[in-house]
Amino acid sequence: MKNILVRLAKRIFAGIIMVLVMASFTFFLVRMMPGNPVSAKYNELIMRGMTPVQAMDEVRVMYGFIPHQPLWQQYLHYLVQILHLNLGTSISYEGVPVLHIILDAAPWTIILVTTGLIASFIVGVLAGVIAAVKRSSPTGNAITLSGSIMHGIPQFVMGLFLAYVFTTLWAILPFGAPYNAALTPGFNGPFISSLVRHAILPVATYALSSYGGWLLTMKSSVITVLGDDFILASEVRGIKAKTRVRYIAHNAILPLFTIFALSIGFMFGGSLFIEDIFDYPGLGNLLLHAIDARDYPLMSGAFLLITVAVIVANIFADFLYSVVDPRIRR
C-alpha cells in the first residue's frame, strides 16, 4: 500500500511537470501564431481610441500577459497566473473570465459523454465477450458485424440519422437545446425530465458510435486470453464454467482500462459533432466557437483543460492498473 502511494505521488509530480510543459508550449504557440494576436488586439484597442496604457491593461487582462515586455517576463507572468487558475479573459464574450466560460460548458459535456461512455463500455464489453466465445456461430458473427457497422458509421451521420428518425419521422423525442427553455432550471421534476428527454438522443449517438470500438477490442482481447495456457489448464482441472468466464473476463478487460481512461481524458475536448447537431452547449461547441471567433485566451484555456484531463486520466489509469494487475505492483 505504501508503495502504491509513493508511486502515485511520483506520478502526480510528473503530471504537474507535464502540465507546465504543455502550458508553456501553448504560451509560445500563441505567441508564434501568424498575425500575433496579442499585439493585434493591442493595436486594435489603440485604434479604437484607447491610450497605450489603457490598451496594455486591457490586453493584460485578456491574455494574462503584457505585450512589449521581454518574452521571459511575459512567460513568468503567464505561469504565475495559471498557478492562480487565472486563464485570462475571453475576447468574444467580452470581459468574462475564461475559467467561468469553461466551467459553464463542462458539465454538459461531462454528463453527455460519461453516460454514453459508460453505457457503450458495458454493452460493448459484454457483447465482445459473447462475440468472442461464440465466434464461429451465426450469433457471434452477427454481433461482430453489428460492431463493425456501428464502428464504421461517422458520429455526425449517426446523429443526423437518429435525429431524423426520432424527431421527424416518429416525433417522440425533442430536438435541439439541452432542455425546454420554458421551464425554470433547478431541482424540480419537469425540468429534470426535460433534461433527460433532451439528453437521450445525444447520449445514444455517442454510445452507439463508440459501442463498436469496445466490442471489437474486447473480442480480440478475449480471443487472445482464450488461447492462453491457463484457460486450457483450468478446463482440464474441471473448473466450473462460471469461474472460468470470470478468469477470462478479468484477464481480457485489462488492456481496455487504458483506452477507457484515455477516453475520459479526451472527453474534455468535447464531442463536437454531437454537440453541434443537438445544440448542446458543451466544450466541443465552445472550442468551435473559440476558433471561429479567434478567441485565443478561450482557445488556450480549453487546450489546457484537455491537457490536464488527459494527464489526470493517465495517472488514474496507471493507478487503477496497479490495483487490478498484480504483475505491475512492485
Add this chain to the structure above:
Amino acid sequence: MSAEWPLKANTKAVGITIRDLEVVYSTGQGQVPAVNGVDLDIAGGQITGIIGESGSGKSTLAMAIMNAVPHPGRIVKGSVVVDGVGNMLTLDKESQRRARGRNLGFVFQAAQNSLNPLTRVGHQVLDLGRSHNVKDLRGLLRRAKELLHRMGMDADRVLTAYQHELSGGMRQRVGIMFALVLDAQVVILDEPTTALDMLSQASVLEIVRSIHEERDITTILITHDMGVVADLADRVVVMYGGELAEEGETAEVLAHPAHPYTKGLIQAIPRISGDLSQAVALSGSPPDLKTFMQSGCLFYDRCPERVAECQVKRPPYESAGPERKVACFRVMPHD
C-alpha cells in the same frame, strides 16, 4: 508416511482402456491424423511412459484421455474408459468436468503457464475446491500446504504468491500439487520436466516417483526423453506418427528394442561418459502430411531395416511376447 496421506478405504488402482482412438487436426493442407486408431491398456497402479518425438501425437493422446483436445483438434472416434468413471468421450459434460481434476489429474509442461496470473495460488486452490463441491475448504488448503511442503517449498509463501512470483521449477511443483490435491487416482504428466534445468528436473521426477509409490495411483508420463522413461516408468509405450510402434516393460524394451524406431531412439541418447559421436541421430524427418497418405509403414522412409512389403502395407500392432506389442513386419510374432 502413510498416516500423512490417508488413502481411501476402497483404493483400487484405476486402469484406463483406450480403443480405436482417432484425433484429427484440421489444417490448411487437410486433416492431419494426430492420433490414429490407438488401442492401449494403461494398467492401474503403474507408471506408464509414453515416448515419441515432437509431433508424434503423445500430447494429443494425453489430452484425448481427458477429452479436452484443444481446437482445431477433434476426436473422431474411439473410446477412453476410465475405471470407476466411464467412457470419457460419451459421458455428459458435467460428469466429464467432475472427472477432470477429481479423478484425472493433469500436469502441464513446465514451459506453460498453467495458473491465472491475476489471482493468488491459494485462491485458485479454493476455486478448484468450489468447482468440485469440496465442503471442507480449510482441509483442502491444509492438504495443499502439506503437498507443497512435501515438495520442499515454503507452503505459506507459495499459497499467497502470484504466478509471476514463482520460478519455473516452483510453478511445476505447484502444477503437480493442483493435480494431486483432490486425490486423483490417475495423474497424467505432459512433459513435466521440459524447460527445467537438470537439478529441478531430477527433483520433480523424484517427487513424481515418491508420490506415486505412496498413493498407489496410476501415473502416465508423457516425454521425449528416454532417460526419464528409463528412470521412472514400469511400462513404456513408443508412439510414432500418431500410432503406437511398440510397448512393453521398460527394462525389456530398453534391453531388447524390437521396432527399428525404438532402436533409433535408444541409440540417439548421448552418454555422459564416452564420445558424443557414439550417439547416432535418427536420420530423416518426422512424418508429415504426405507420410500419412502413404499406404505402407509410417516409418518406411527412415527405416534402416525396411523390406519391400513395408512400402505396400502398414504393419499391424500385434502381440510379440508376453506384455509386449510391436508394429513391424521384421519382428516375427511369437518367436
